[in-house]
Every structure is written in structure tokens, then in C-alpha cells.
Amino acid sequence: MKILVTGAKGFIGKNLVAELKNRGIKIIYEFNRENDMTVLGQYTKECDFVFHLAGINRPQSDNEFFSGNVDFTSQLLQLLKEHKNKAPILFASSIQAENGTSYGRSKLEAEKLIFNYAKENCVNAYVYRLPNVFGKWSKPNYNSVVATFCYNIARGLDIQINNPEADLTLCYIDDVLEEFICALNGNPSKISSYSIVPKIYTIKLSQLAETIQSFKETRENLNIPNMENKLVKKLYSTYLSYLPEDNFSYDLKMNCDHRGSFTEFLKTNNQGQVSINVSKPGITKGNHWHHTKNEKFLVVSGEGLIRFRKLDSEDIIEYRVSGEKLQVVDIPVGYTHSIVNVGENDLVTVMWANENFDPEKPDTYFQEV
Template sequence: MKILVTGAKGFIGKNLIAELKTTTNHEIFEYDQDTEYSLLQRYCQEANFVFHLAGVNRPKEQAEFMSGNFGFTSELLELLKQYQNNCPVMISSSIQAALDNPYGQSKKAGEELLFSYSEETGANVLIYRFPNVFGKWCRPNYNSAVATFCHNIAHDLPIQVNDRSVEMTLVYIDDVVKSLMGALEGREQREDNYCVVSITHQTTLGKIVDLIESFKASRAERSIPDMS
């Protein structure tokens, strides 16, 4: 099988590709913003499955949300249509797609585009509205409060918490990858029109900070933290 992964150098993309290369013999087409466009054309012609993980989280201008999260998705789907490739397409959306902000609006627009594409072509589409994803290779000060807190606390840098009581829904990267591998094999879990990761964690911002700080303190105290 030939698998196209957009956003190949991103957080989720790197973890997914590592799993694919370790556990399967599939041919992986890795596409990122510095990949030659001609390769994307070939990949869209040959792919048997698409993991569309590319997106914009922290643009310099708000308009980049729509161009990055909607515009590139539109371009990708047009190429698939051009080559009459109706392979399954997975897209990484966000729980913020339900919110009225520029990022959420761009993610929602990408979702609607994919639903329309499915109706037009008959292709199977898998839309994941990910909550806050954390885990290995996640960049601090980018798209994860957990990664930022870990980095700053480990380096004795200040952190900013405006409201400790804020409820957080978290999902660990390995559980995301496990879900995506299942989707590749046709075993995705769905709720209504969306695919879901079965294992998520509910906590508060304050509890996350306290836990990470306890890990740092255990080094100085030579104690064993609660690893549950």
C-alpha cells in the first residue's frame, strides 16, 4: 500500500510515520511545506490512503488560518479528483471547529469541504476532531500547553496560568497513532460523522501544572512521584 502523509514533519506526522515504518512494509509518501510540489502531484496520483495532517496553528497573520487549513485542503482534494483517485482521506481537525474563532472557523471549513468531497466522489473520509494532543516530539511554545509547561518547568523558566480550574481534555500521541493505524485497516471508531480516539483524559490546568512540578521536585528530593 502507498500512503501519503501531509504535515510529515509535524508532531502527529512524525509519530505516525515512525509507527508506519516500524510496523508495516507500506510505501510512505512524506509531504511537508518544503517538499517539491511536483511530488505532491505524483503522490496524489498513486496514493492508496491519505493522512492529511498538515495545518496552521500559530500563523503570523489570522488570514493564514484559512489559507493553511482550508486552502491547502482544497488543493489536495482537487489533485485527487484530477487523477480520479477516490482513496480514503483522513483529516486532522480540532475540537475548536465547534468554536467561533479564526482557527476553529478554518478547521470547520476544511471539514465541510471534505464532506462535500465525499458526496461528490464517493470516497471514504475520516474526520478527527482532536482535543489537546500531548507526548513525545511535541514542540513547546507552539501547540501544546503540556509541552510548554514541561519545557519551562524543567528549565526553571516561569509559566503562565490564568485559571487553574480550566477543564482540559487531553489525548496522548501514542493513542492517536493507534487510532490512525486502526483507521488505515478500516477499524476506525465513529461518533456521528466524526472519528474518535477511544482513550482521552479529563483534568484541570492546575492539576497538570502540579503534576509536572512534582516530577521536577522529585529530582531534588530524590523521591518517587505518583506515576499513576
């Protein structure tokens, strides 16, 4: 299959081209505004499907809306007609198509051209009135307020909020691509004559800003955002794509002494926390028990001995662990336990606890194994 993508270097276009390649599409005709129209003539002769994504969003004058969105669409359709190419065409319109602005009117006019062309030439046309699309590779201060907020907050720059209570309708780039692929396969989601992206989210502008700001704070409080919330999950992935390239890493607070170190890594609201424990050779750590707190130990480097004793028993249970064989050891409640470095190198253990550490209620009681 040969696919034509207009606006291939734009936000949606770049993501779409990458996904088409992921799906094994070998021939993708990428047309952009800097290309000569003779190139488009050849592409429209050979293509089997058209993704018409090209358009003007922020021109210097309103006339450019109509030349970029209406006139170019007319030229594209005329070339397809001249070549008698009945390839299906997908058009990325906007929810602003009926808001009366110059941009909206230009998108509405382009829609009419697409629908008339499809009817007159017996061609399948899929017109999507997209809301605010967000995701990786979107241009700050151009494509999306999400991109602008992510870019600025990641760099400690101010953001501007004129109407905090304004409702935003958002859709995520991967959900858009999933729907576009359905259309490519002849199975678009539709309401009346329009095609739709089924997964849509609504959020107030102030809530969007607070959510993205909270992502930056996770480097300090170590809290993982709520990944059960699908919008939060997608916003967090987007935020990370806007990190400055010299700021991908960040330091953790290491609690060090002669025995080694203990470092909290990740925390969650309801799934506990993960920490990294380093013990020097010959060092024993632990010798305590819990009422309710339970843990999992995973030694990833070195050799260790995890020892248990039930409080009302003198029997000692031992588990020998090593980074050579990754093995999780559960730490049940009611057992005092310790971990001993019996090797010659540092013992590194990943420790998960079912609750975040609360210094007011540590649920930790000293008792030698």
C-alpha cells in the same frame, strides 16, 4: 501499501511516520510545506491512503488560517479527484472547529470540504476533532501547553497560568496513533459522522502544572510517580522527553563509611523502595530483624553469603549468592539476617523493602545471627 502524510514534519506527523515504519510500511510519501505542489501531484496519483495532518496553528495573520487549512485542503482533494484516486482520507481537525475563532472556522470549512468530497466521490473519510494532543516531539509554546510546561519546568523556567481552574481535554500521541492505525485498517472509532480517539483525559490547568512540577521533584525525593494513573504515566513519559540533553543524569546521596555504602534509589507511595548496598571484602552488614518489614536481596556483582536465624532457634540458614548467577533471596520477618562479602571484590546488592524507611518507626532490631 503507499501512504501519503501531509504535514509529515509536524508533531503528529513525525510520530505517525515513525509508527508506520515500525509497522512495516515501506512507502511513505512525506509532504511538507516546503515541498513543491508538483510533488504532491505525484503522491496523490500513487497513494493508497491519505493522512491529512498539514495545517496552520499560529500564523502571523488570520488569512493564513484559511490559506493553510482550507485552500490547501481544497488543492489536495482536487488532485485526488483529477487522478480518480479513491484512497481513504483521514483529516486531523480540532475541537476548536465550532468555537468561532479564525482557526476554528478554517478547520470547520476544511471539514466540510472533506465530507463533501467523500460523498460526491464515494470515498471513505475519517475526520477527527482532536483535543489538546501531547507527547514527545511537540513544540513548546506552539503545539501544546503540556509541552510548554514540561520544557520550562525541566529547565527551571517560570510558567504562566492565567486561569488555574480551566479544564483541559487532553489525548496522548500514542493513543492518537493507535486510533489512526485502526482507521488505516478500516476500523475507526466513530460517533455519528466524526471519528474519535477513545482515550481522552480531563484535568485542570493548575493540576497539570502541579503534576509536572512533581516530576522534577522526584530527583530529590526519589518518589516514582503513580504509574497506575494512566494520565500521570503518559505525562511523565512526556516530561522526560523534554529534559535538557546535558541533564539526563542526577546524583544520589551515598551514605559511605569504611564498610562500603548504602544508597536509596527509588521510592513509591505503596510499593516500597529500592536501594543499592555496596560491601567491602570481609564486611558483614545487617544482623537485625523486622516485625513487618520484608525485603528482597539481589546480588549483581561479587560473592556473598546471606545468613538467617529464626529468633527462637539456634539453627543458621545460609544462602551463597553471586553476581555470576542472579538470584533473588527473600528476607522473611522474624529472622535475624546478615550479608557477608566473602569475595575479593566489592559486593553489590540491590535491596527492595516493602515500605519506605521511616526513622520514627524503622522496624529494625539488632540481633546477631
